[in-house]
Amino acid sequence: MKKVIxxxxxxxxxxxxQEVIENEIKRVAKRINSDLKDKRxxxxxxxxxxxxFAGELMKQxxxxxxxxxxxxxxxxxxxxxxxxxxxxxxxESIKGRTVVIVEDIVDSGNTMVALLEELEKMEPExxxxxxxxxxxxxxxxxxNLDYVALEIPSDFIVGYGLDYDGYGRNLRDIYKVV
Numbered sequence: 001m002k003k004v005i006x007x008x009x010x011x012x013x014x015x016x017x018q019e020v021i022e023n024e025i026k027r028v029a030k031r032i033n034s035d036l037k038d039k040r041x042x043x044x045x046x047x048x049x050x051x052x053f054a055g056e057l058m059k060q061x062x063x064x065x066x067x068x069x070x071x072x073x074x075x076x077x078x079x080x081x082x083x084x085x086x087x088x089x090x091x092e093s094i095k096g097r098t099v100v101i102v103e104d105i106v107d108s109g110n111t112m113v114a115l116l117e118e119l120e121k122m123e124p125e126x127x128x129x130x131x132x133x134x135x136x137x138x139x140x141x142x143x144n145l146d147y148v149a150l151e152i153p154s155d156f157i158v159g160y161g162l163d164y165d166g167y168g169r170n171l172r173d174i175y176k177v178v
Contacts, residue, residue, distance in 0.1 A: 005175060012159075016150060021173075021174065028057065032063070033062055039063075041128075043068070046101065049161045050102050051169075053102060070115070098124070104161050105132065105157075108141070133150050134150070136151060155176035160172065
C-alpha cells in the first residue's frame with residue numbers, strides 16, 4: 001500500500017523517495033562539476049520551490065562558484081498560469097558569466113522562457129538550466145535543459161520544495177495528487 005498524505009482538500013501518494021532524489025542530484029552535480037570546472041558559474045536558484053534542490057545540489061558542487069536567488073510566480077493552486085511575474089530580482093552582474101538556473105520543476109516551460117528572456121538581456125556568456133523535475137508531456141516551449149535530475153508524468157506534485165497552496169514544501173519525499 002502506498003503512503004498517502006493529506007494537504008488541505010487533496011490527497012497525495014508517494015511518488016519518489018528522498019534517497020532516489022538525492023542520488024539523482026549527486027549525478028547532476030557530478031556532471032556540472034565536470035562540465036563547468038573552469039567556468040566559475042553563478043547559480044541562480046528560483047524561489048520558493050528550488051530551495052531544497054539548490055541546497056542539496058550546492059553541497060555536491062565542488063567547483064568555484066556562487067549562488068544567488070530570484071523569485072518568480074506562475075502557479076495558482078494546482079494549475080500553472082501563463083502569466084509569469086518576477087517578484088524578487090537578480091542583484092549580481094551576470095555579464096560575461098556562465099549562469100546555471102536552478103529550478104524545482106519544468107512543466108509548461110512558461111517560467112523558464114520568461115526567466116531566460118530576462119537573463120539574456122544582461123549579456124551572460126552562457127546560460128545552463130538545471131532542474132530537479134521535468135514533465136516532458138507538459139512542455140509547451142522548445143527548451144534546452146542541460147541537467148535534469150528526474151523526469152516525471154504530468155501529475156500535480158508536492159514535496160521537496162514544491163507546494164500546494166504554500167503547504168508541503170518541507171516534505172522529504174515527492175508525492176503526486178491522487
